[in-house]
Amino acid sequence: MSEVNEAVMDKITKVCLCKSISRATIKKAILDGAHTVKDVNAAVGSGSGPCRGQRCGPKIQALIDTMKEEGKI
Numbered sequence: 525m526s527e528v529n530e531a532v533m534d535k536i537t538k539v540c541l542c543k544s545i546s547r548a549t550i551k552k553a554i555l556d557g558a559h560t561v562k563d564v565n566a567a568v569g570s571g572s573g574p575c576r577g578q579r580c581g582p583k584i585q586a587l588i589d590t591m592k593e594e595g596k597i
């Protein structure tokens with residue numbers, strides 16, 4: 525996927541459905557230094573919805589792992 529398409533998809537894809545938080549917001553928090561799910565949740569408010577992070581927690585962890593593998597953090 526091109527970088528432009530990825531940026532667009534990041535904006536419209538919700539990682540935390542309960543709190544309607546986009547993948548772009550989660551990625552920015554990770555780039556800004558939140559390198560654990562707990563840190564990301566504290567930074568942007570994910571994980572605080574009715575599911576208590578059951579749905580978004582694994583997706584956030586996967587994003588952290590991918591960004592580490594890609595050398596972005």
Ligand code: FES
Nearest residue numbers: 540541542573580
């Ligand atoms: S999807 Fe994030 S708290 Fe429920």
